[in-house]
Amino acid sequence: MSTASAHHPKLQHHFVSMDQQFDASKLGMWLFLITEILLFSGMFVAYTVYRVWHPEVFEALSGALDWRLGGVNTLVLLASSFTVAASIHHIQNDNRKGLVRNVILTIIFAGVFMFIKYLEYSGKFSHGVFPGEAYAPFGDHYGHYADVPYAPQFFSIYFVMTGIHGVHVLVGMGIFAWLAFRGARGDFSSEYYTPVELSGLYWHLVDIIWIFLFPLLYLI
Template sequence: MSRRYPPLAHHFLSLGQQYSAAKLGMWLFLAQEVLFFSGLFMAYAAFRYFYPETFLAAHEHLNVTLGATNTIVLLTSSLTMALAVRAAQLGQNKQLLINLALTFLFATTFLVIKYFEYSHKIHLGLLPGKFYSAHEHIPGQPALFFGLYFVMTGLHGLHVLVGMGVIAWIFIRGLNREFGPEYNTPVEIVGLYWHLVDVIWIFLFPLLYLVK
């Protein structure tokens, strides 16, 4: 049995229905992601409300330059991802592959910068809970702040890692010339996911790095 192009699953009436269903499913997943991350943002708000002086003092130990660089890196990756989706819609396969490769590269850059930030924190002992062993005096509950920092950025970093996986997946499918004006749903769906990862960082950056 040869594979039909564009691929239409047997339980859908048309490609249009399949496309709408895929997009609806992705938006449902993204709505869940918003609520899932809002739990962490709520924890942040609650602890900041209880220990404002801790947050003011502890955030000084985060590197604003690296944080801002990562913001620009992630925003640029969002642009290249959007351009990849556009290239797929226009049937420009080479443009699609270039933009996907660039997005992957920016995602790697983001994680490399994050790695340097993390290893610096670990070196200083600015760690969550009982692992906190820094010599600097930070009033209140610094272990709480760094707990939030590591969990929030860590979970976001995990999303970046998953994003890199799915970008690599559609890159390989792009190499097989599977996407064009008739069929590009996977590229668009991955794009939606990637933009949400960017949106989450848009809120994480000012709240963690720029507390004033």
């Protein structure tokens, strides 16, 4: 594919200008985010339906989740959203070091989030709290939920929603690792930072979904 030499090297041949290319990518990303919202909304509907049918079960069982761990994770994700925004700000000012530093910070925050998630999951698995048919809780903290009807549904919904959210966090970590590599290589500048901007949009969405998940599952 030939590229007109007068153009920016990142301009693909089928676009007329960098602006058109950037606008197209951004619109595409927004559409993709809409599909992500709809994917999660399916699970939010399942949550709502079961909550409406069995409100007392959901109220009781939200107590089985540790709101302190969830709260710390919320703060961690908010901090990571801030570092993502900062990385975009830096690259807009051609500060490549600032970009790479903030992207790496984002990866670290995401890692902390996943580590805390790991603690939560393993704490439940070690007490027999599994999604679905394998649900057989025992021990001090979970044992008394063993015979609560629809408790398996609550934990299934919890695991499915946070699990799919967790997969999104892992994907985000991969994307940011790639951004850090490309940023350090000097691929980005104030003229071309589309991947940084789009990854930022994605990350904010992952963050926002958690902002909804946390109160719905842990608090109410």
